[in-house]
Amino acid sequence: MLAGGTGTSISTMEWAMSLLLNNPSVLIKAQAEIDKYVGQDRLIQESDMTNLPYLGCIIKETMRMFPPGPLLPHESAKDCKVGGYHIPSGTMLLVNVWGIQNDPTIWGDPETFRPERFEGLEGYRDGFKYMPFGFGRRSCPGEGMANRTVAIGLGSLIQCFEWERTTESKVDLSEGVGITMPKAINLEAICRPRSTMLKLLSHL
Numbered sequence: 001m002l003a004g005g006t007g008t009s010i011s012t013m014e015w016a017m018s019l020l021l022n023n024p025s026v027l028i029k030a031q032a033e034i035d036k037y038v039g040q041d042r043l044i045q046e047s048d049m050t051n052l053p054y055l056g057c058i059i060k061e062t063m064r065m066f067p068p069g070p071l072l073p074h075e076s077a078k079d080c081k082v083g084g085y086h087i088p089s090g091t092m093l094l095v096n097v098w099g100i101q102n103d104p105t106i107w108g109d110p111e112t113f114r115p116e117r118f119e120g121l122e123g124y125r126d127g128f129k130y131m132p133f134g135f136g137r138r139s140c141p142g143e144g145m146a147n148r149t150v151a152i153g154l155g156s157l158i159q160c161f162e163w164e165r166t167t168e169s170k171v172d173l174s175e176g177v178g179i180t181m182p183k184a185i186n187l188e189a190i191c192r193p194r195s196t197m198l199k200l201l202s203h204l
């Protein structure tokens with residue numbers, strides 16, 4: 001359970017950093033939000049999350065584009081109808097989460113990384129348009145922990161360091177082979193401690 005939970009959280013952070021490196025204006029906006037509400041005298045912590053909605057939007061948008069569980073296997077407990085098709089009891093059904101979350105008829109311009117699309121969006125499971133943690137009785141019990149872990153991990157990277165791509169060209173966003181949607185090419189980036197954070201970092 002912990003191995004599965006760790007892999008999915010790490011993969012989300014790697015995709016998020018890749019997307020931020022390709023969209024520096026989003027990175028700057030996230031850094032400004034953290035600077036305003038957390039400052040430079042302490043590290044970001046769990047209780048800050050309610051004051052960091054933009055960071056939350058970045059994580060949601062990352063998991064929309066690259067859900068660590070892109071195909072979810074479920075089994076029908078009894079005969080039912082799905083999209084007009086008769087599904088007998090005991091049939092394995094694969095929910096194509098990636099397909100739904102990247103469907104241009106549901107999400108405008110789905111290939112564009114735009115965290116703002118989640119601003120003010122309440123009840124995001126409404127209509128099953130967005131379900132990176134699955135749904136129903138077998139949905140991910142680690143959702144709360146995962147959201148906090150990713151937010152603190154990603155938030156600390158944004159708060160403490162300046163980030164740059166290693167090349168002029170954008171970070172390659174190809175998906176590799178595997179059930180948890182890994183990147184085809186591991187992310188490599190250049191990071192430097194932010195000058196405003198040197199005092200705090202030197203005391204850790």
Ligand code: HEM
Nearest residue numbers: 005008009012068069072132133134135138139140142146
């Ligand atoms: C970004 C991080 C994570 C993502 C995206 C994620 C996503 C998912 C998804 C999509 C499922 C299947 C849901 C379904 O079939 O409807 C699942 C199941 C599960 N997850 Fe997570 N997960 C994450 C982190 C974690 C963590 C941190 C833990 C625990 C420490 C965890 C524990 C579990 C367990 C035990 C199940 C199986 C639930 C069952 O079959 O009843 N996950 N997760």
